Amino acid sequence: MDRIGFIGLGEMGFPMANRLCDAGYVIHTTIHSKKQSSIDKINSLKGKGAMIEHSPADIMKIVDWVITILPTDKEVEEVLLNQEFLNHVNEDTLILDMTSCKAETIEKIGKIYMEKGARVVDAPVSGGTTGAEQGTLSIFASGNRSDVDELEKVFSILGGKTFYLGMLGKGKAIKSINQMMVAVNSLAFIEAYRSALKQDLDLDLVYDVIKQSSGYSNVFDRKFFKLVNRHFENGFKLSLMRKDLKIALDSAGDIPLPVTRLVYELLLMAKEDDDLDYIAVTKLLE
Incomplete structure (x- = not known):
């Protein structure tokens, strides 16, 4: 083959x-x-x-x-x-x-x-x-x-x-769970970034500290400086992240997922940036 x-x-x-x-x-x-x-x-x-x-x-x-x-x-x-x-x-x-x-x-x-x-x-x-x-x-x-x-x-x-x-379909199921965690984690470090700015912290030091601490995650590592430098043009599109969260919410049925739903609703509010990297949702907080 x-x-x-x-x-x-x-x-x-x-x-x-x-x-x-x-x-x-x-x-x-x-x-x-x-x-x-x-x-x-x-x-x-x-x-x-x-x-x-x-x-x-x-x-x-x-x-x-x-x-x-x-x-x-x-x-x-x-x-x-x-x-x-x-x-x-x-x-x-x-x-x-x-x-x-x-x-x-x-x-x-x-x-x-x-x-x-x-x-x-x-x-x-x-x-x-x-x-x-x-x-x-x-x-x-x-x-x-x-x-x-x-x-x-x-x-x-x-x-x-x-x-x-x-069995067939379990790959899709775990992907939706992964995306829930990626999106929620991303909104957390976006808020943390804004708090760091407010407190006049050195962002390079923030990155170094978090990378060696319990708040670290793979998505933080990949996205933090894209956020800092406002490089939103390339990356995982906001529209696709919103789609993935909708799948996660639908798949959960009647199980309450309040944090995931909140992030989903924020991405709905940011629809004008659908073609940008989903971390462009930070604009809503500015």
């Missing part, structure tokens, strides 16, 4: 596809955006041997394995449940969906594909664009263990650690 379909060349998908190309895989992909940044991505991948197809269905005609990493449940269903796409699904098909979406969505897709004898693995990731570029992502894999094991080489190229979490 040296050919892989790859659908979703966004901020995470592009560096992941790039790593697969660098590892010797022939990527079959597609893109419909006419933005210059998208054209540049395609040209970069073509320079590494990637093949550009007209549509996801055309990809499915050519390859057995397809990776999807798309913005929301809507796009996942539009691609994987498209009838033309499904017409080419068979017992050799293996879908690796790495999207952050609802567990119910991938469970529904899994049942439909199982009826065709195909296989689906659910494996969202954590680690941001830096992790995608460096191949250090944490991968939350679920589905049949044998299918996950078959993808071990791909996972080793894309990530630093793969966790097997059991």
Whole structure:
């Protein structure tokens, strides 16, 4: 297996596809955006041997394995449940969906594909664009263990650690829990940053102290100086973080999650900055 379909060349998908190309895989992909940044991505991948197809269905005609990493449940269903796409699904098909979406969505897709004898693995990731570029992502894999094991080489190229979490959908579930913690932690250090400013503390020293103290977290380490320097243009989009929190709240059912809901509501209030890194929510506090 040296050919892989790859659908979703966004901020995470592009560096992941790039790593697969660098590892010797022939990527079959597609893109419909006419933005210059998208054209540049395609040209970069073509320079590494990637093949550009007209549509996801055309990809499915050519390859057995397809990776999807798309913005929301809507796009996942539009691609994987498209009838033309499904017409080419068979017992050799293996879908690796790495999207952050609802567990119910991938469970529904899994049942439909199982009826065709195909296989689906659910494996969202954590680690941001830096992790995608460096191949250090944490991968939350679920589905049949044998299918996950078959993808071990791909996972080793894309990530630093793969966790097997059991039946299909459990990867999505733990990703939503992770995002709850990321978002809540981020709002805490945004408030801490503003308190440090008010008290005229040296922000380099604040970072050094927190890094060696119990308030430290991975997201603090990655985002603190982006916040200090107001580098909001690149990063995990506010709209996507809000989407992830909505999934977390919906998945919890009637379990009260007051802190998560408060952060979600703050991100709703910050919708005008949807295309910026979610830490741009700090503007609401200014």
